[in-house]
Amino acid sequence: MTGTYSGVPRWLLAVAVVGALFLVVPLGAIVLRVDWARFGELVSSDSSRAALLLSLQTSATSTVLCVLFGVPMAFALARTRFRGQRVLRALVLLPLVLPPVVGGIALLYTFGRQGLLGESLRVVGVDIAFSTAAVVLAQTFVALPFLVLSLEGALRTAGTRFETVAATLGARPTTVLRRVSLPLVGPGIVSGAVLSFARALGEFGATLTFAGSLQGVTRTLPLEIYLQRETDPDAAVALSLVLVAVAVLVVAVAHRIHEGSTQ
């Protein structure tokens, strides 16, 4: 307790407590429901291990894609002006509010075998239907806006004063980007990437709709949980806890990075 006056009315805190309980209690419920005697066995079964491994691999890959494409997108949105920019920003951020299953359907009709690009891709011998690549696409689709949004915010907060100075010192735009802009918003990129990773890890709807579900190929941890629930709810609960643990870890890392950048 610090002795400073907060000015927050008590009733507001009471409502806040209700809201917090609403978020925290379900997590506790999962922990209470775990069959600890079988926990190790449940989370280390072949299918569980395959799902966890696939989830980590695909999420890491889509995070890399998010950084590769999201960083340029954030710069374009935050640092340049062009016609239709506002509309484009709204469209780019749409997957944030879109139900993932809608994203899955959209991907299906884009990259699917009879989709807009899928047919052409098939002609050149690329068939992503039911492949791990499809999972990565679905995850990138839903996670990319997180990186763009958080980095665009960081770029706007940072402003362009340092970039201006760097340019008048004779640095080419690419040099300015590499030596000034990127290091300055580095924490923003990392926390955006962490958020994207978390979102990719939790991706379910778009993957199920677009990529299918096959052990070791397209069945990520959320899909495995969904399937296990049918026959072995204990396994589903145990795997849920694993996912919660990974998510907590990710949030903690992101928080730490954020703290570090604001000091």
Next chain:
Amino acid sequence: MSRRLSLLVGGVVVLSLTACGSTSPTTDATLNVYAAASLQAPFENIAGEFEADHPEVRVQLNFAGSADLATQIIAGAPAEVFASADAATMERVAAEGLLASTPRTFATNTLTIAVAAENPLGIDSLESLSNPDVSTVLCAPQVPCGAAAEAVQKFSGIPIEPVSEEGSVTDVLGKVSSGQADAGLVYVTDVQAAGGAVESVPFDAAGQAVNAYPIAVTGSGGELAQAFVDLVTAPPGQEILSAYGFGEPDQ
């Protein structure tokens, strides 16, 4: 001012909580029927018949995957009738001592090959699905349609390498109707329900994996629940089920 505001906020919270909590609007009597998703169309029909016979009763239907429903019932959901898509799931509920009547088989369903409309690849048998150029989607073995697909493969001796093992029949149908997959093994009734987007190719071994649908009165059910079960198993119910492609119980 702040007191009035806090009362208002408190009221909103209470209201919204009660709104979230109420699942069934109260009429004279409500009958809660939990049924497998594949039963949606015939059961809506049968419920209509039932309400015509019992004007004071409102049938509240809850459709979902059988396993989901079983989980809900075990967790205390107020089901009075449970119609499952397979015996194993019904067993899970029975094992918890939550059944008030012996399960009765009221319908059967057989697998069929679902292909795109007009069957562009000319798939005509289970053997076609073992061709590696044909991408086939199955249900995962954990769900009833997947268990049936496994049985069919075992009996026919034809191994199928699926490109995906989906968690539900609708997901399998979706993959076929969208053209992502060339074929899928689903129930006859599912193809019928899907309309013109997919076509059914029957195959011989299908008879080896007939799926039986059991129905039972659950713990909280009474006379009305029994009456509903009776209607489903009696000729009027059976005719409706048959119209939607379900087979008659032969045991």
Next chain:
Amino acid sequence: MSLRCSARIETRNFDVRFSLSAGETVAVMGPNGAGKSTLLGVLAGLLRPDSGSAALDGRTLYDDDAWLAPHVRGIALLAQDALLFPHLSVLENVAFGPRSAGVPRSAARQAALRWLREVDADDLAQRRPANLSGGQAQRVAVARALAAEPALLLLDEPLAALDISMAPLLRRTLRRVLAGRSAIIVTHDIVDALLLADRVVIIDGGRIVEEGPTRSVLERPRSSFAAGLAGVNLLTGATIPGGLLTPSGIQLAALQDQDFPPGEEAAAVFSPRAVSVHRLRPTGSPRNVLPVTITDLEQHGARTTVRAGHLSAEITTASAAELDLLPGAEVYFSVKSAEVSIYLR
């Protein structure tokens, strides 16, 4: 090196024609929003004018067809804030310009050290910008701008953000490094104009309203802004212990934090409001007393400005009447030594 430029920006009501000869430092002064920073922005390549052209050493910076990007102009900009890159050490900050020009790392560091030494900041080389005082940071920023070896240096109120006690030190550094260098310095402080620049340009309402050698603009102001600046009393001469001696033999005592070596060229500045006017030579308190002849009286309501050549005093109209002041009258101006600031030139 020489610069000539013209620029018109419709939306900012900016229309300026400007030139700078080799090695010349020009002070740009004017009210807020007059267009001083716009001029710097146009030259640095941060703003593209609607029309006009500019050339530096015969190289076109922009005209109606062409436009050079900031990084190829060879024009460095030093702003009010030091804006040192927070993720780089002081040395790396200063080495930034040479590195950007393709100088190998070790050579760039050598150059950076040399420039840090030039601004007396070589002991800060390994520090992070976050650990520098405002004055130190601005000193490093000067070194960083110079290390880029710009053909033209732009300074946008480089001393404005500094603590009043830090400004003189950096001003002297600037005076040293700007000598013989082409530079444009935007400033609000007449002392900067006087000490750092050869020439002053007054911008008002997006137009150049007056320009000329700093002293003559201050002594014979034609624009109202310059007249306002000229309101400051300014005497030049040489330092003596505790003050300044003008060529005409006037001695001014000043309270100052540091002792300047005697015999240095210096300027003394004090406000007309700090001056009191006496019919008889005042005695007693430690004041500077200057015998003067009134040349002009100017009344603005309750206050009256009493001019005596280049010097002026601002007193209440009531006391002006009481003293029965008239042009031609011989009076004494007195000013407390604490009100007098002395700057080395």
